[in-house]
Structure formats: structure tokens, C-alpha cells
Amino acid sequence: MSFIIRPARPDDLQALYEMAKLTGGGFTNLPADRPALAAKLERTAAALARAEEGIADDLILFVLENRTTGQIRGTCQIFSQVGATAPFYSYRLGTLTQHSRELDRTFRAQMLSLTTDLEGAAEVGGLFLHPRERAEGLGLLLARSRYLYIRQHRARFGERILAELRGVIDEAGGSPFWDGLAGRFFGMGFQEADAFNAIHGNQFIADLMPKTPIYVDMLSDHARAVIGMPHPNGRAAMRMLETEGFKYNGYIDIFDGGPTMLGKIDNLRTVAQARELRFAGTHGEGGAKMLVAAGRLADFRCAYARALPDGEDGVRLDGEAADLLGLLSEDRLLVAER
Incomplete structure (x- = not known):
């Protein structure tokens, strides 16, 4: 993609x-x-x-x-x-509750403030x-x-x-x-x-x-x-x-x-589930479809990628996604499950 x-x-x-x-x-x-x-x-x-x-x-x-x-x-x-x-x-949108002793009734009215x-x-x-x-x-x-x-x-x-x-x-x-x-x-x-x-x-x-x-x-x-x-x-x-x-x-x-x-x-x-990983290179096929982000401020990029784990803190991506994101070896990535 x-x-x-x-x-x-x-x-x-x-x-x-x-x-x-x-x-x-x-x-x-x-x-x-x-x-x-x-x-x-x-x-x-x-x-x-x-x-x-x-x-x-x-x-x-x-x-x-x-x-x-x-x-x-x-x-x-x-x-x-x-x-x-x-x-x-x-x-x-809130509720105003009022009670009348004389009528022995409670009235609740929705209010917009x-x-x-x-x-x-x-x-x-x-x-x-x-x-x-x-x-x-x-x-x-x-x-x-x-x-x-x-x-x-x-x-x-x-x-x-x-x-x-x-x-x-x-x-x-x-x-x-x-x-x-x-x-x-x-x-x-x-x-x-x-x-x-x-x-x-x-x-x-x-x-x-x-x-x-x-x-x-x-x-x-x-x-x-x-x-x-x-x-x-x-x-x-x-x-x-x-x-x-x-x-x-x-x-x-x-x-x-x-x-x-x-x-x-x-x-x-x-935000809670995203993991910061190291880009360990590309792979030929397979991998789970993930959201991957790289870069800061004006250099920020985000795309879908096929990701495979590489050790404890590494990840390999399909070549097309790596090119789209402009990645170099050892770059830091944010990876989130789709």
C-alpha cells in the first residue's frame, strides 16, 4: 500500500x-x-x-x-x-430535579448549559x-x-x-x-x-x-x-x-x-499499546499488518506495514513500508497493532 x-x-x-x-x-x-x-x-x-x-x-x-x-x-x-x-x-446536558411537597411529586427537567x-x-x-x-x-x-x-x-x-x-x-x-x-x-x-x-x-x-x-x-x-x-x-x-x-x-x-x-x-x-522499537531491516514476506510511525515534527510519517519481531526490541518491516517511511537501520519506531 x-x-x-x-x-x-x-x-x-x-x-x-x-x-x-x-x-x-x-x-x-x-x-x-x-x-x-x-x-x-x-x-x-x-x-x-x-x-x-x-x-x-x-x-x-x-x-x-x-x-x-x-x-x-x-x-x-x-x-x-x-x-x-x-x-x-x-x-x-444535565438534569434539574425539583420536588413539590404540596403535590407530592418530583419533577426532573433536562437542561442545556x-x-x-x-x-x-x-x-x-x-x-x-x-x-x-x-x-x-x-x-x-x-x-x-x-x-x-x-x-x-x-x-x-x-x-x-x-x-x-x-x-x-x-x-x-x-x-x-x-x-x-x-x-x-x-x-x-x-x-x-x-x-x-x-x-x-x-x-x-x-x-x-x-x-x-x-x-x-x-x-x-x-x-x-x-x-x-x-x-x-x-x-x-x-x-x-x-x-x-x-x-x-x-x-x-x-x-x-x-x-x-x-x-x-x-x-x-x-497511545497505551504502542511500542517503541528499533528498525532492524526489511523482510521478504509475511508479518502482521501494523501501524508504524517514525520521525518527529515535520519529519513525522505513519503508514501500514507488515512487521516481524527481531529480538526483544527490534522489528523488521516489508520493503515498501520501509521506503515510504524513509527508514535507516537502527531508527526508532512506534508500532501499534491494527
């Missing part, structure tokens, strides 16, 4: 823009806007050039490249911490795979390469990590959640607000959204039905996150009501 994950470069802008146009909207981290994408590439370059260790406001954008054709066929992103320069808003609880957490997002490449486990490679990058640069990330899943969007491109709640306060449709957020950030939420909790029962039936529900196309992604160790704890996106998944970095399956 000739696909490899690597950090994006400025000359990937056109390919990223073409992919962004395929997302169908509601994909905040990959807007079909050249200046916004160029800004992401600039932030990526700055993050990769930063020499000092420690947590900063980094964004690293990755691409999936077919080395045979040179085409960019997928992308994903890591934010080292959210809320560093602007508030990171979520709704938290605007919160910045998740500030400081890392975020994985912006995963998009070209529709013609949705086979051979490439989506899994994109997703899990980010956790190997985090493991390789552990000092640059904190303890928590989140992933926002796109919420339910109707056939017309609208959001039942937005229409039932936020849209009433902003006087604009979901697509317009989502596009504005993708380019300018969500400070306008702080300016205009009510700060008091919202009773869920006051929303429309359509809005209530989609709270915490992923877009149908995102259900597989939700299962993938759950397998990795993420959980849904009642936090939802303020725009479309999609679920925000939370995890602890050191407990993620890929």
Missing part, C-alpha cells in the same frame, strides 16, 4: 481546498475557504518549527498522500489545546477521506496516526482529549438543533453561522447567546430528537472513537447538537 500520513505543507493548499468542497457543509475544521486553509497551514508550519517542549496553542494538519500518484486523498488535524486564545464553548469546561484539552478533528478511498482501512490509518503523533510528542499535550462529531443535518443542509435553539437568537441560518464560525471563530456566540440554562422541553421535537446524535455518516467514526477509549459525557456542539467525545490521552488504546 503506497499511502502515507505526513504533516501538511503550504503546497498542499489546492488539494485541501478541493477536498473541503466535497465535505457537504457542517465541517468546521475543513472550510472550503482558501485563506482559512492557508492560515491552518501557517499554524502547522509554526507548530512544527517550535523547538521548545511543552504545551502551546498548536495546530497540526496532516494529509494522506498516495506516494505512487502524488495525490492527496485525506486529511486530519490535532489541536494541542482548545480555548487557549478564545473561549471553547459547549453545551452540557453553556460551558467552557473543556478548555485546555487537546482535540482531534477535521478527518476527511476522499469518497473514492474509503476502503483498505485508510480512515483508521488517518484517525490513529494522530494518537501516534501525540505519543511521539507527549510533552506537547495535556491529560484530556476531545473529538467533536458532526450532528444531524437535514437534506436541505440545515440543522434541526440550530433552528430550534441558537438560530432564534442570531437571525441567520445554520450554514451561514457555521461558515462564519469556521473562518472567524465563535466569539459571536459569547456575544449573543443567552447565558442562562435552556430547558430541553422548550425546544421543538425535531431539535430534541437530535441532541447528542451524530450525523448518519459519522456513526462509524463514533464507534471508532469508542473503541479507542473516548466516551460521550453529555457535552454537545453548540451549532448542530452533535456529541463531543472525551478521553484521557494516556488511556487511549493506541
Whole structure:
């Protein structure tokens, strides 16, 4: 397989823009806007050039490249911490319990509270795979390469990590959640607000959204039905996150009501199970299919490889994977089971 994950470069802008146009909207981290994408590439370059260790406001954008054709066929992103320069808003779904002695009844109401609880957490997002490449486990490679990058640069990330899943969007491109709640306060449709957020950030939420909790029962039936529900196309992604160790704890996106998944970095399956090994050379055939990562910062690479153990701390890979990763004898690798 000739696909490899690597950090994006400025000359990937056109390919990223073409992919962004395929997302169908509601994909905040990959807007079909050249200046916004160029800004992401600039932030990526700055993050990769930063020499000092420690947590900063980094964004690293990755691409999936077919080395045979040179085409960019997928992308994903890591934010080292959210809320560093602007508030990171979520709704938290909770319950208010009240008791009436006179009626001898207990009333429980679900409430949505605007919160910045998740500030400081890392975020994985912006995963998009070209529709013609949705086979051979490439989506899994994109997703899990980010956790190997985090493991390789552990000092640059904190303890928590989140992933926002796109919420339910109707056939017309609208959001039942937005229409039932936020849209009433902003006087604009979901697509317009989502596009504005993708380019300018969500400070306008702080300016205009009510700060008091919202009773869920006051929303429309359509809005209530989609709270915490992923877009149908995102259900597989939700299962993938759950397998990795993420959980849904009642936090939802303020725009479309999609679920925000939370995890602890050191407990993620890929981070916890990855082994650091020595590259002992190539082999001719056989071996188990593994995820293998090598290099740091701008030199980081991740690909599938057929791996065979070599002693206690060594591993041999198939020749194609070794070439893709640009490996030399005795290089250190991170290896994780598929």
C-alpha cells in the first residue's frame, strides 16, 4: 500500500481546498475557504518549527498522500489545546430535579448549559477521506496516526482529549438543533453561522447567546430528537472513537447538537499499546499488518506495514513500508497493532 500520513505543507493548499468542497457543509475544521486553509497551514508550519517542549496553542494538519500518484486523498488535524486564545464553548446536558411537597411529586427537567469546561484539552478533528478511498482501512490509518503523533510528542499535550462529531443535518443542509435553539437568537441560518464560525471563530456566540440554562422541553421535537446524535455518516467514526477509549459525557456542539467525545490521552488504546522499537531491516514476506510511525515534527510519517519481531526490541518491516517511511537501520519506531 503506497499511502502515507505526513504533516501538511503550504503546497498542499489546492488539494485541501478541493477536498473541503466535497465535505457537504457542517465541517468546521475543513472550510472550503482558501485563506482559512492557508492560515491552518501557517499554524502547522509554526507548530512544527517550535523547538521548545511543552504545551502551546498548536495546530497540526496532516494529509494522506498516495506516494505512487502524488495525490492527496485525506486529511486530519490535532489541536494541542482548545480555548487557549478564545473561549471553547459547549453545551452540557444535565438534569434539574425539583420536588413539590404540596403535590407530592418530583419533577426532573433536562437542561442545556453553556460551558467552557473543556478548555485546555487537546482535540482531534477535521478527518476527511476522499469518497473514492474509503476502503483498505485508510480512515483508521488517518484517525490513529494522530494518537501516534501525540505519543511521539507527549510533552506537547495535556491529560484530556476531545473529538467533536458532526450532528444531524437535514437534506436541505440545515440543522434541526440550530433552528430550534441558537438560530432564534442570531437571525441567520445554520450554514451561514457555521461558515462564519469556521473562518472567524465563535466569539459571536459569547456575544449573543443567552447565558442562562435552556430547558430541553422548550425546544421543538425535531431539535430534541437530535441532541447528542451524530450525523448518519459519522456513526462509524463514533464507534471508532469508542473503541479507542473516548466516551460521550453529555457535552454537545453548540451549532448542530452533535456529541463531543472525551478521553484521557494516556488511556487511549493506541497511545497505551504502542511500542517503541528499533528498525532492524526489511523482510521478504509475511508479518502482521501494523501501524508504524517514525520521525518527529515535520519529519513525522505513519503508514501500514507488515512487521516481524527481531529480538526483544527490534522489528523488521516489508520493503515498501520501509521506503515510504524513509527508514535507516537502527531508527526508532512506534508500532501499534491494527
